[in-house]
Amino acid sequence: MKKLLRKVHSHFYRYGVAFFYFLLWPFLFYFSRKPERYGSMNVFRRIWGLCSSSMAGIFYRFRFEEPLDWSKTYIICSNHTSNLDITAMSILVKSNFCFIGKEELLKNLVTKIFFKTIDIPVNRDSKMSSFRAFKSAAERLQQGMSMVIFPEGKIPDDYPPRLHEFKNGPFRLAIEHKVPIIPVTSLNTWKVLWDTGLELGSRPGICDVYVHKPIETANLTVDDADALRDEVYALINRKFESYAN
DSSP states (O other): OHHHHHHHHHHHHHHHHHHHHHHHHHHHHHHTSSGGGTHHHHHHHHHHHHHHHHHTTEEEEEEESSOOOTTSOOEEEEOOSBTHHHHHHHHHOOSOEEEEEEGGGGSSTTTHHHHTTTSEEEOTTOHHHHHHHHHHHHHHHHTTOEEEEOTTSSOOSOSSOOOOOOOSHHHHHHHHTTOOEEEEEEOSHHHHBOBTSTTTOBOOEEEEEEEOOOBOOTTOOGGGHHHHHHHHHHHHHHHHHHHHO
16 A cells, blocks of 8 residues: 555656646746746746645755855755755755756656756767767856756666765866865655656655765866765765665
8 A cells, every 4th residue: 555655646746747847838938048048947947846846745954064155156966866856956056057967858858948958968878978068067167057966877776775986077077167066965865756756656755955065176186086076975975874874
């Protein structure tokens, strides 16, 4: 019975996502027509995420290691265990931002409007695609746009989830452009909805997200990229494992 209820809830949540997407679509379409309007898409992305989650009884609770100054540009790096992580990051970031995500999202009915405009698609198996994505990301950072990256590159298949190794790209970007990195630990979104929710369903609940203090990169060189990656990995993994235990 519990599994059946979780399945029903996951369908209800997905219908809510679709309902609010189509409700807000005229606004998203309008703001997607010109690059100077793209920033407003994040406002509606935030509204969309809040409404669809709240309707399903899913809420987000953020704990900050220290207050953040959203007038600055950041690269936000989070672990990734659930589609809810995307909503959590959309709510967390209070400035203009974009996601870097897999190229397949260009074909998704719901996400393609973002990945054809404000977000950056990447095929990690293609060096040319990775180069183009890296170049686009650099341009966005130079324009003062923050960036959300899931450095694992995917939602891993493990259940219960564990943290997989990080890609180097976000850390090289941060160092080359002297942008602070904000590590974020998504603590329990997987318990509310693991992956897409199709396999194990979902349930109402509070998603706890821990926001670590920014790590400055102004005095680092590209030779420090691996060490920075390992530092961020250790911070997120330690927090994630301490919560699980």
